[in-house]
Each structure stands twice: as C-alpha cells, then as structure tokens.
Amino acid sequence: MNSKVIGITGFKYSGKSTVGSIFRRHYIPTIDLDEICYNVIKPGTAGFNSLLNYLGTEIIDDNADIDMQKLTILSCKQSWIRELLDDILESELDEFFGNLKESLPEYKVDIFCVECSAILNTRLRKHVNKFVLIDSDEEIRRDRLKKYLGLPDIVLEKFIKSNSKFNTNEIDFTINNNSSIEDLEKKVKDLIPDIILKVC
Numbered sequence: 001m002n003s004k005v006i007g008i009t010g011f012k013y014s015g016k017s018t019v020g021s022i023f024r025r026h027y028i029p030t031i032d033l034d035e036i037c038y039n040v041i042k043p044g045t046a047g048f049n050s051l052l053n054y055l056g057t058e059i060i061d062d063n064a065d066i067d068m069q070k071l072t073i074l075s076c077k078q079s080w081i082r083e084l085l086d087d088i089l090e091s092e093l094d095e096f097f098g099n100l101k102e103s104l105p106e107y108k109v110d111i112f113c114v115e116c117s118a119i120l121n122t123r124l125r126k127h128v129n130k131f132v133l134i135d136s137d138e139e140i141r142r143d144r145l146k147k148y149l150g151l152p153d154i155v156l157e158k159f160i161k162s163n164s165k166f167n168t169n170e171i172d173f174t175i176n177n178n179s180s181i182e183d184l185e186k187k188v189k190d191l192i193p194d195i196i197l198k199v200c
Contacts, residue, residue: 003101004199005127008115010134012072013144015177015184019134020115022188029109031100033093033116033124040092041066047088054084069149072117086123097127110200130172130199132191137178172198 008016008023008030020030041047043065051059051066059074061067075082100112113132116124125131136144145156173195175187 003109004111004129005097005101006111006113006195006199007125007128007131008113008134009117009131010177011136011141012117013148014117014134014136014141016115016117016134018181018184019132019175019177019188020113022185023113023192026189026192028111028113028192030113030115033114036093036096037089037116038066038068040089041085047092050088051084055081073151073155090123093124093127110196125170130195131170132173132175132195133171134175134177136176140178 008019010016017032020032023030039045041051048066051071055071055074059067059071061070071081071085075085114128142156145151149156173191175184175191177184
C-alpha cells in the first residue's frame, strides 16, 4: 500500500487542530507537527542553543523556555529567521518523515495527515503529497488572534500582513472556517471522499 501524506495548513488559529481532530474521528491518523518541531528547539537541545546564539535572550520566556509566540512573530516579520528555523528543523523532520513513510504500510491506511501552520512556507513541503488549507476571512482571523494571543493592534496588523497569503498553486483543497464547529465538521466529512479519490 502506497500511503499518502496530507498536510493540514493554514494561518495561526485558523482551526487546523480542530480539523485534525475531525479527521481522527473519521479514522484518518493525524499528527501535530508543531509538537515535533518544538521538541527540536526545546531547552537542552542543539536547536535551542542555535536559536539562542542567533537571536539572544529576547526569545526566552520567564520559564527559561522558548517563547513560541514571539518566535512565530519574528519568523513572520524577518525571512532570515524563517530560514534559520528551516535549517534547524530540516534534518530532524527528514528523519521523522522517513520513519513515518516506512511505518505507514503496517497501519494499512491510504492517507495520513500532519498539521503544521508553516508547512507551505518551509522545506517540509517535499514530504507532503497534497495540501488542505484551513482558511477564514481576515476579520475573523483578526478576532481570533486578538482573543488567543492578546497582541497589541499594531503588532496584530503586522502579523496578519505577514501571514496574508498562501501560494494557491500549492493548495489542493480549501476548507473555509468562518462559521460553527458543526459546519466545519460537515465540510471536513464531505471533503474526505474527494481527498481519498484524488490522492489514492
């Protein structure tokens, strides 16, 4: 069985994790890549030391850990920081995807999903067969970011501007998340047969 990897991507707080949980409920295995990425840069790792060396203590929070919110904002504002993260994460994630694709036949699944907000902006795309974009209107994204991150308006606008577009040529499916969780669940459920048909 030649299993395919589907990337669930989108803007921060677009609903990727919610979509991932819906896929799981429909028996499609899904992994949150953000957690795996964090393990590469958490305190005590070479990745953590590299970030500290290049960016200084500005990215360290009160618990001596990486301030992921600040790192996300910096990587969106400055492309060289995005490239630095890519360099740190690439070899570890190459190994992860290699092991994943070797083990997939054992699980006898046609598709396997990975969630990651940055998957279309990094070299990770080489590991993914098709992309599902979780999208929403800008005003809704603004409200969610303000609610969950508590960013000042001026920072919020810069953050939204730096995350304003995806390369639509690399998007295979789009799910609009402007409404209720029930509506989102129906959209995902309706899309699953199309995904399977297109990738298998």
